[in-house]
Amino acid sequence: MTETEQGSYVEPGEFKRDTNYITTRITADGRDGYPAEPGRYRLVAARACPWANRTLIVRRLLGLESAISLGLCGPTHDKLSWTFDLDPGGIDPVLRIHRLRDAYLARFPGYPRGITVPAVVDVLTGQVVTNDYAQITLDFSLEWTAYQRAGAPELYPEPLRSEIDEVDARVFREVNNGVYRCGFAGAQDAYDAAYDRLFTALDWLSDRLSGQRYLVGDTITEADVRLFTTLVRFDPVYHGHFKCNRSKLTEMPVLWAYARDLFQTPGFGDTIDFTQIKDHYYQVHTDINPTQIVPKGPELSNWLSPHHRETLGGRPFGDGTPPGPPVPGEEVPAGHGAR
Structure with a gap:
């Protein structure tokens, strides 16, 4: 997310953040209409964004790469939306959209709030499911256990x-x-x-x-x-x-x-x-x-x-194990990390 996209604003004085998100959840029992199913959802994130970065880390630690695909937006965006500038032709290869905004409008025509990352999109319909970043990572831990890697740590014991x-x-x-x-x-x-x-x-x-x-x-x-x-x-x-x-x-x-x-x-x-x-x-x-x-x-x-x-002391992963290296195609570009 960014400040403007999140609906945050600056008034004379204190910065305010809009914390109203799409609270639909993807759960093991599918009680909100979206059951946890491998291959059905795409996490849309941006490496630049700290709120989206959380989902990238938790997805890696839990080994959910094969269950939840990843679409990455570029580091900048236009006034309408985050865009898929990193992909050929500026089009996400799975969702076939240029702007993340399209997935929001597919479910909520005239969506009035900010178009934020992270967002989880239902690949079947092309519609956004949730952008509730705090709940997304908790649900990765609690609702996707059937699809986590062997040795996945407990991040929310x-x-x-x-x-x-x-x-x-x-x-x-x-x-x-x-x-x-x-x-x-x-x-x-x-x-x-x-x-x-x-x-x-x-x-x-x-x-x-x-x-x-x-x-x-x-x-x-x-x-x-x-x-x-x-x-x-x-x-x-x-x-x-x-x-x-x-x-x-x-x-x-x-x-x-x-x-x-x-x-x-x-x-x-x-x-x-x-x-x-x-x-x-x-x-x-x-x-x-x-x-x-x-x-x-x-x-x-x-x-x-x-x-x-x-x-x-401490045990980084508890009774679990470290994740393997990033899956091919999801590595941080050479020269963009610590060096």
Whole structure:
């Protein structure tokens, strides 16, 4: 999603985010009319978008590539919609559409809200099923178990769900959305308040993670996925572009080591396209960056430096195993990742 596509807006003062999504769910029992069936659905995402990036990571970790196909939009878009600029002729090869908007309108003619990624589309009808990004990843974990790979980790284990939900709520409010409140604040006092809230939360996370490897429990969970996609964009985008500049991620030792630990874990860093991330933010947000100049920095090879977080213990995948390499055709282009 982007700010304008999400229906978010800037009024004098605080940035607001529209959180009304298409809440239809794909479930094992098909109670909303959409049963979990391999080959029936296509996940439409963009590597640039942090909200869509979550679905790419969870799909990789759970090994759902063969069950749910992937369509990738380019890093920029026109005023109407995300577009399939990366595909030959600008047409998604499965859905046969140029704009994701077409799938929304196929189900909801005159759809009044933003055309956002991620979205799951029913290949049979060409209609969008859901764009409720938070529920999509939870349902990948809970409703698609029959089609997950052998050794898939539990990202939302039942004994930890209440704690995961509590952490996720604060991370969304103060960090995931907090960087946007800084970047799109419409007044100085609103920016100052958003800035203080963001770094108060980052300090809280640093304290929490100083003595434990992962956010909740001793394995990777949904909470880590949700925090990671903001942290990985912090220095390339949020520090400068969104004025979140008290400290760079590389200047916050605990969070920097934590982020590198996840980045170097299969399923995380191999979904990150820094080139598309920078192209999106700096070229699309012309109200913030009217020249559309994309910065060359920062240095990215340090993402591969030792993190030493393994000394805190923990088992990344619990009783499961790491995912294999990205499936052919879904690799991040050479030169677009850490190098």
